[in-house]
Amino acid sequence: MADIYKNFINGVWKESASGETFERRNPATGELVGVYTKSTAADVDEAVEAAATAFKSWRLYPAPKRGEILFKAARLLEERKEQLAHEMTEEMGKVLDETRGDVQEAIDMTYYMAGEGRRMFGDTVQSEMRNKFQMSVRKPLGVVGLITPWNFPMAIPSWKMMPALIAGNTVVIKPGSHVPKSTINLVSILQEAGIPDGVVNIVLGTGGEVGDALMQHPDVPVISFTGSTETGKTISLAAAAQNKRLTLEMGGKNAVIVNEDANLDLAAESILWGAFGTTGQRCTATSRVVVHKSVQQDLVDRLAKGALALKLGNGLDAGVQVGPQVSESQRATTVKYVEIGKNEGAELVVGGNIATGGDLDKGWFHEPTIFNNVRRDMRIAQEEIFGPVVSLIPFDDLDDAFDIVNGVQYGLSAAIFTQDVNNAFRAMRDIYTGILYINAGTTGAEIHLPFGGTKATGNGHREAGTAALDFYTEWQAVYVDFSGKLQRAQIDPVN
Numbered sequence: 072m073a074d075i076y077k078n079f080i081n082g083v084w085k086e087s088a089s090g091e092t093f094e095r096r097n098p099a100t101g102e103l104v105g106v107y108t109k110s111t112a113a114d115v116d117e118a119v120e121a122a123a124t125a126f127k128s129w130r131l132y133p134a135p136k137r138g139e140i141l142f143k144a145a146r147l148l149e150e151r152k153e154q155l156a157h158e159m160t161e162e163m164g165k166v167l168d169e170t171r172g173d174v175q176e177a178i179d180m181t182y183y184m185a186g187e188g189r190r191m192f193g194d195t196v197q198s199e200m201r202n203k204f205q206m207s208v209r210k211p212l213g214v215v216g217l218i219t220p221w222n223f224p225m226a227i228p229s230w231k232m233m234p235a236l237i238a239g240n241t242v243v244i245k246p247g248s249h250v251p252k253s254t255i256n257l258v259s260i261l262q263e264a265g266i267p268d269g270v271v272n273i274v275l276g277t278g279g280e281v282g283d284a285l286m287q288h289p290d291v292p293v294i295s296f297t298g299s300t301e302t303g304k305t306i307s308l309a310a311a312a313q314n315k316r317l318t319l320e321m322g323g324k325n326a327v328i329v330n331e332d333a334n335l336d337l338a339a340e341s342i343l344w345g346a347f348g349t350t351g352q353r354c355t356a357t358s359r360v361v362v363h364k365s366v367q368q369d370l371v372d373r374l375a376k377g378a379l380a381l382k383l384g385n386g387l388d389a390g391v392q393v394g395p396q397v398s399e400s401q402r403a404t405t406v407k408y409v410e411i412g413k414n415e416g417a418e419l420v421v422g423g424n425i426a427t428g429g430d431l432d433k434g435w436f437h438e439p440t441i442f443n444n445v446r447r448d449m450r451i452a453q454e455e456i457f458g459p460v461v462s463l464i465p466f467d468d469l470d471d472a473f474d475i476v477n478g479v480q481y482g483l484s485a486a487i488f489t490q491d492v493n494n495a496f497r498a499m500r501d502i503y504t505g506i507l508y509i510n511a512g513t514t515g516a517e518i519h520l521p522f523g524g525t526k527a528t529g530n531g532h533r534e535a536g537t538a539a540l541d542f543y544t545e546w547q548a549v550y551v552d553f554s555g556k557l558q559r560a561q562i563d564p565v566n
């Protein structure tokens with residue numbers, strides 16, 4: 072019997088009293104990756120209680136000292152990057168280069184937020200009265216509940232945890248059920264770096280039970296969620312009922328415009344990476360290519376050639392460029408959308424099938440798939456697929472291309488390939504997404520700029536950068552009157 076990976080509550084690794092477990096298998100090989108304790112609402116209660124108690128002292132621990140713990144954690148992450156990436160590929164499937172990138176994002180975010188321990192600036196401003204001083208200061212919020220998905224197993228937990236911690240909050244995290252190990256690894260490193268007991272807690276289990284209990288808990292005033300728009304909406308309704316502070320990072324239907332003046336080699340290379348990297352399972356994956364009719368055939372030829380040349384396989388094997396999908400059901404969704412595309416009359420250029428043969432039969436592989444001459448209103452051009460499928464939609468006029476890009480419910484990431492600076496500036500003005508790339512594909516965010524999307528992708532907040540601190544802190548305006556007399560703002564004259 073394999074060891075059971077446990078919850079981390081109040082500084083102690085412990086199993087749920089439920090006695091139940093769940094397992095995770097490598098999506099490329101079917102081999103067992105780990106057996107995990109399956110928690111209940113009672114475990115969430117215990118973790119929240121520990122976090123609430125720890126908050127009383129953590130909020131008073133000086134922020135630069137909190138930063139020193141994060142610096143130490145960042146160094147440990149750096150030292151163990153290779154091992155962490157290796158384990159992430161085994162549990163989630165994306166290729167080693169990409170899991171190294173995922174860990175690197177966690178390293179970057181941890182260093183960045185460690186540094187914020189000596190910043191977290193507020194404002195001092197002049198008063199309209201004499202002998203009065205005023206300033207704004209950031210304050211922590213309390214116990215923060217974090218609910219994370221499986222596609223960036225270490226990056227996303229770090230985006231949430233590090234700003235929350237540096238600001239003086241305590242944390243209970245429920246990771247995606249496919250990827251508990253990467254979050255356990257992150258939490259273990261924080262423990263080793265000296266995070267006090269109760270400041271970080273992890274509870275493993277299902278969204279319906281553990282996620283919901285965390286979400287509903289009256290002593291968790293803040294929830295940060297990344298996942299599907301469907302789950303996000305449920306969480307949003309529940310959070311509203313308790314007036315919780317909530318950040319939602321949800322689905323995307325990201326588009327690349329390839330204009331007639333684009334560098335086609337660069338555009339094609341970037342689209343192949345954006346559409347088929349992480350097997351299309353990125354919230355910022357390139358799902359639509361809005362291409363000028365004059366270069367459409369040329370681009371399709373390049374993409375088809377590139378897609379057919381991609382090597383599928385176990386992400387740990389050298390030379391493999393595309394791993395499996397994360398699960399059988401995620402691949403079934405891809406299969407479903409390929410059928411929908413065919414029935415809608417889209418032209419299948421390459422792919423379209425489950426990938427088989429040799430070791431591919433052991434995992435959840437799907438061929439990189441390209442549809443051409445897709446209409447903007449087709450379901451494959453509107454709905455998030457989260458698999459290796461990309462749709463080409465032709466256009467004549469650049470304003471119409473902007474309408475196509477904006478004409479979906481989501482608003483996460485978009486890109487334009489053009490050699491004309493005027494077109495680049497028109498795109499910046501007219502495309503309504505949270506992230507926009509000029510002459511680069513739809514993926515590749517760096518951790519010190521705000522990350523998030525418009526419309527059904529989010530709820531107006533942003534992760535990463537200093538914007539993250541706005542979510543994890545409350546502003547307090549402080550007025551210090553040292554005049555020794557009543558001074559009525561807006562009423563008394565100043566002599």
Ligand code: NAD
Pocket residue numbers: 218219220221222223245246247248276277278279281282283286297298299300301302303305306320321322323353354455457483523524528
């Ligand atoms: P998901 O919504 O199925 O699950 C996300 C998390 O929510 C998991 O931990 C899950 O267990 C939990 N959960 C499920 N039901 C719950 C409930 N009723 N109450 C509380 N928690 C619940 O999403 P997923 O399949 O893990 O991730 C893929 C989705 O995430 C895609 O839609 C993708 O676009 C999105 N995503 C968005 C971003 C972004 O920043 N915008 C980043 C990565 C992924």
